[in-house]
Amino acid sequence: MRLSRYFMPTLKEDPKEAQIVSHRLMLRAGMIQQSSAGIYSWLPLGHRVLKKIEQVVREEQDKAGAVEILMPTIQPADLWRTSNRYDDYGKEMLRIEDRHGREMLYGPTNEEQVTDIFRSHVKSYKDLPLNLYHIQWKFRDEVRPRFGVMRGREFLMKDAYSFDLDYEGAKVAYNRMFVAYLKTYARLGLKAIPLRADTGPIGGDLSHEFIVLADTGESEVFYHKDILSLQTPEDKDFSTEELQGIVDEWTSLYAAADEMHDAENCPVSDGDLITRRGIEVGHIFHFGTKYSEPFDAKVAGPDGKDVTVSMGSYGIGVSRLVGGIIEACHDENGIVWPESVAPFKVGLINLKSGDEACDAACDDLYAKLQAAGVEVLYDDTNERAGGKFAKMDLIGLPWQVTIGPRGLKDGVVEFKNRSSGEKEELSPEAALNRLVS
């Protein structure tokens, strides 16, 4: 993409409404534009990142055996009356009336909808286990939206819903998602920690929040220091026993959010306990028959008798992750994207646009990168060098190639890594090879 033909409205100054770093950087990098409180438009750069994260999440869900569907944003009220949540949900639910006076709502979540789909079509235990997921926009009318996309009212979320014959089956489904989440966050360049979460009235031990460590995190977390050195599960199809082993390994070490943490009775000694702030980026939950019961979602078991299915739900806040990743990955000059979610892999800077030799060298490398399928943002504008460098640092692409007349005399270009700041002088061909391999 040529910057001269792109739409990337960057700002030099900090917008005053943005207090936290990810929100400031997203606005300054021209990734989003606020529409109203907690509701944002995604501009090209932000949209690319959102789609990258979405794709990583999708791939890991697919690998874990979940099947993608897409449910609507607008749901009928009656569906929610079945589970008694139409009245219980309160003001966070955005209620709408259509032209015929029918009560509708903008979905804050989809348990009712997916259970309705399941019960309409699945009749036999032979069709289980089943895990259906979708990545869809949701709306929760938060009393106080804040922190940019990290706590918006409209947000993009991946929700998976598992259906099993019994608790044992549901536990396998749960473990499978638990492991998929560890892999997902690792691919996104994040160190995520699973915390035992409050299961509320349902009880049980099958609920975990995944949090990303960041100084600006919304809540305080306490954890055993060894949890940070645990290995991310490898990329393979695990057996039931292997899944349980991984979950046991990750949950045997202490980790709790402040509301669950009891300083008096903490099992970890002071020397091993680390306290930091974290951002919740996912939540997995087993809730048994809470929805299958009122929806009468049953399948015929092996003995021919109907069994009410055991369910779980598994959420990842996709749009929230954009902010969460920036909170975890930035420096004083701007964003430092993990390569897996960067909007472009490399920024190409033409230091003297209009100079014949310089233009030719840049255009040539640009064409070759494009031909090789490398995502490149080419700053071909005639802005001064300082502005170009500052802008590239702000948007945080993993690699930067700078071509100017001075280097070209010696046949070299500057090759820079955004994360380490390391610069090298390479021939254009060598730079190309680095980026293609």
Add this chain to the structure above:
RNA sequence: CGGGGCGUAGCACAGCCUGGUAGUGCGCUCGCUUUGGGAGCGAGAGGUCGCAAGUUCGAAUCUUGCCGCCCCGACCA
């Protein structure tokens, strides 16, 4: 929902107290000079001062009502 703050050009702000026809910096447009870390000079464009009512000869400025946004708290992916 309780407490606090703010709405003046695309962005950040001054002007308001003490009413008199709208200003600064950045950004934008044009010209020239520049070109290796957010350039210099010159010339421009751009604002029903959030909305409405009131007071007044006259309101960005004073009064009242409304709307929007932000921050702290309680709540949440």
